[in-house]
Amino acid sequence: xxxxxxxxxxxxxxxxxxAHSKSKTLAFYAPMGAGKTTLIKSLVKELGSNDNVSSPxxxxxxxxxxxxxxxxxxxxxxxRLKDETEAMDMGLDDYxxxxxWIFMEWPEKIPSLLPLDIQNITIEIIDETTRKLTLTx
Numbered sequence: 510x511x512x513x514x515x516x517x518x519x520x521x522x523x524x525x526x527x528a529h530s531k532s533k534t535l536a537f538y539a540p541m542g543a544g545k546t547t548l549i550k551s552l553v554k555e556l557g558s559n560d561n562v563s564s565p566x567x568x569x570x571x572x573x574x575x576x577x578x579x580x581x582x583x584x585x586x587x588x589r590l591k592d593e594t595e596a597m598d599m600g601l602d603d604y605x606x607x608x609x610w611i612f613m614e615w616p617e618k619i620p621s622l623l624p625l626d627i628q629n630i631t632i633e634i635i636d637e638t639t640r641k642l643t644l645t646x
Contacts, residue, residue, distance in 0.1 A: 510644040513635065519548060522642060523555035531646050532628040533582070534605065536616035539632035544640055548632070549584055549612045556581055556610065564614065569599060573610075582610030587618040596622055 510529055514522050526535070535552075537545040550562035558573050558581045565571040571584040583604050590596060596619045605611060605624055616623055626646075633641040 512642045512644075514640055514642065515638050516544070516547065519551040520555065522548065523551035526552060526630065526644065527555055529644060530628045532624075532626045533609065534611040534613070534624055534627045535630055536613045536623060536627050537630050537632065538617065540634065543632045543634050545614045545632065548630075548642075549614075552610075552612065553581065553584075570604070580607070580609050582612060583607070584612040585614065587613065587615040590615075590618045593619045593622055 510525075512522055512525065537548070539545050546562065546564040553560060553562050553573050557575050559576060560573040560581075562573065562584070563571065565584055565586045569585060569587070569589070573581045573584065575581050585601075585604075587596065601619070601622060613623075616627075629643075629645045631643040631645070633643075635641055
């Protein structure tokens with residue numbers, strides 16, 4: 510499934526992803542500055558959270574909750590990892606088996622640790638304001 514969109518259309522794109530995703534584990538493949546974190550912010554809002562969404566570049570993981578306080582999901586940024594061992598050391602397996610939404614930026618840094626049922630989201634930069642999103646399993 511493919512979408513061409515601009516930032517103002519992210520709410521609708523988030524709705525489409527939630528409706529069509531075959532998994533709660535989402536892997537975001539895109540170059541730096543393509544809007545991965547901005548899209549995740551829209552997804553977290555669409556799923557029912559008012560949490561402040563930011564890239565967990567230095568902390569590696571952020572946790573988001575529903576308004577009720579129940580866990581909504583975890584947001585990972587693997588950009589700074591040197592190897593897959595670092596992801597294992599932080600307890601990635603426990604996060605993946607939590608049953609909540611998982612948002613992964615830079616999943617290509619941990620290829621052998623990705624679950625089989627993952628939903629891949631590829632974002633391509635068309636121009637300064639336009640993106641192409643491809644949803645694949």
